[in-house]
Amino acid sequence: MSADTPLDVTPSLTLPAAELSYRVCRASGPGGQHVNTSNTKVQLLWSPLTSAALSDEQRALVLERLRGRISREGQITCSSDAHRSQARNIDEARAQLSALLARALHVQKVRKETAPSRAQRAKRLRAKRERGEVKASRREGPSGWD
Secondary structure, eight states, X not given: OOTTSOEEEETTEEEOGGGOEEEEEOOOSSOTHHXXXXXXXXXXXXXXXXXXXXXXXXXXXXXXXXXTTBOTTSOEEEEEOSSSOHHHHHHHHHHHHHHHHHHHHOOOOOOOOOOOOHHHHHXXXXXXXXXXXXXXXXXXOTTOOO
């Protein structure tokens, strides 16, 4: 995967590469002296407000569910400095954005309320009765338990 390819979020949503912008800077983390001389940290920026890839419903979901992640400029930022390679950090930042958007766009199915079947009710009552008999057998009785 590279920075100039579209980003697949869901089967129905692909972000064009032109909507994604990248910033690179010096990273902390693994790499020793290499870290001090190369720009491996990657920040991926994407604006849901101006994205042509989102429908109006998708845009509303993203803006509502990710309002804490959207900057004053209206951009979502994902960054990665976990790897020594800029290319691997780009791939990781793209994966972060993809997962973030997929979670935000996921619509939970509405639960249909159902009643327990007759067999389920009978099974529950039978279990309650058996448990009650176990407890009753532990009570003080003619066996001499005190």
